[in-house]
Amino acid sequence: DGGITQSPKYLFRKEGQNVTLSCEQNLNHDAMYWYRQDPGQGLRLIYYSQIVNDFQKGDIAEGYSVSREKKESFPLTVTSAQKNPTAFYLCASSDSGATEAFFGQGTRLTVV
């Protein structure tokens, strides 16, 4: 089946730890995105990548890092510098800016 797979579905992190969220797509899409969703805030863009080995900061990149070494994969690391990491994280991909975007099922990160 073609689509976007995010893992894990639920993730718990201790304060001061870095964690990495996985996002894999088999749609052969060039562009990939990471969003954060908080209640009442809508989706906010963290990072996006239009091509392998290139990525740009979104609106709330502080405390996050990404890599794009392969077309299929766009992992997001939530670092200890992120002050309020508890949120629902969504990954998306599209063939280009003018085409339909598809989303994964999300990862819920909780700091304990």
Add this chain to the structure above:
Amino acid sequence: KQEVTQIPAALSVPEGENLVLNCSFTDSAIYNLQWFRQDPGKGLTSLLLIQSSQREQTSGRLNASLDKSSGRSTLYIAASQPGDSATYLCAVTGANSKLTFGKGITLSVRP
């Protein structure tokens, strides 16, 4: 900076009603506009995509229109059903392939 607004934040209607969800955006320089559905705790499901050169798209009981010059889009749902209860989000794609979202409208369809 592009801003997308969806009002109201929540809507409750009886089953069978036809309804319109509104979306407005501030910068008309967009590539496309997309409507999504989100069920609680789930990812987003794409409903309709309207390219900037198009005026509307239809899928089943859903019809979306786009007026780029006025910065508005509407999602029309015909004969609403309890299964339509979800949050509906609109998003526009602008420069550098950036998707900007509204905060969504939470729809409840009462049996």
